[in-house]
């Protein structure tokens with residue numbers, strides 16, 4: 001069985017020749033900064049939830065390399081269809097910190113703007129992003145736009161019919177789509193071992209005739225390199241790709257979960273040595289002169305930016321109840337119009 005693609009191992013050592021983009025220190029520093037910024041956002045979001053100022057929140061701690069690596073390989077005109085845990089990719093695509101706080105605060109305006117206009121909102125129904133992505137990719141193919149639809153979902157999402165159906169149609173119609181699996185080893189309390197008998201989740205591509213590849217999802221270089229290759233294939237009219245990124249959910253499923261009820265600390269703790277920030281930082285220190293001052297300045301800048309965004313979020317008036325009807329229909333059907341009227345009176 002082929003080993004997962006990896007360039008930087010857990011200690012930050014290069015285990016194969018780096019792709020061109022990864023020889024450039026500025027590019028690597030930008031990827032590192034994006035992951036640090038995402039982690040700071042995560043920490044603040046959890047703190048706000050714990051103090052009753054944010055809704056239930058899904059942390060991406062330890063999995064930042066996946067969505068940052070994927071988004072960094074994309075072009076603006078591609079369409080990103082993320083699941084709820086891919087904050088890093090949304091931020092990379094231009095969604096603002098304020099918008100993300102608003103979204104998780106229960107105010108979905110955060111989904112309506114920011115980032116390339118065509119990006120899809122966060123996908124909460126598990127696996128529904130895959131048929132959406134197939135549809136987007138079909139539209140792109142028909143228009144000859146040269147764009148690619150890129151969906152990300154969890155290991156658990158690959159057990160849904162939506163996933164198989166969408167992957168199958170991507171294969172039949174040779175659609176320009178890339179499906180990325182964020183395999184964090186858990187789907188709430190269901191471990192990967194109970195999710196599928198497939199040796200690799202990327203093997204699920206075999207039955208659709210598409211290429212599937214398993215990579216180290218904690219190595220942002222591997223994620224970006226694999227995504228770039230898949231995007232090139234799609235743009236060349238060669239169809240879709242499935243990429244499985246191996247990572248680990250270091251935190252609870254969401255702030256509404258207590259993972260200590262179903263998994264032991266002995267299982268979790270080794271994974272802290274494999275998380276994506278440590279290895280890229282070690283490589284930056286070794287190969288690009290990254291120093292203590294650079295690290296401190298980055299941490300300070302991210303903390304200030306995230307704190308300021310949180311203040312803006314906290315100072316934003318909540319949307320009135322009637323706002324939930326705003327973007328549903330051009331003209332509300334009578335029964336729904338009556339409900340909207342009722343909400344207006346609140």
Ligand SMILES: Cc1ncc(C[n+]2csc(CCOP(=O)(O)OP(=O)(O)O)c2C)c(N)n1
Nearest residue numbers: 085124125126154155156157184186187188
């Ligand atoms: C259609 C649907 N079924 C069930 C749920 C409840 N649910 C939310 S997250 C989740 C598990 C998802 O696991 P996975 O796909 O591995 O993603 P992860 O949370 O690990 O990132 C489930 C079952 C849902 N949101 N949507």
Ligand SMILES: [Mg+2]
Nearest residue numbers: 154155186187
């Ligand atoms: Mg999972």
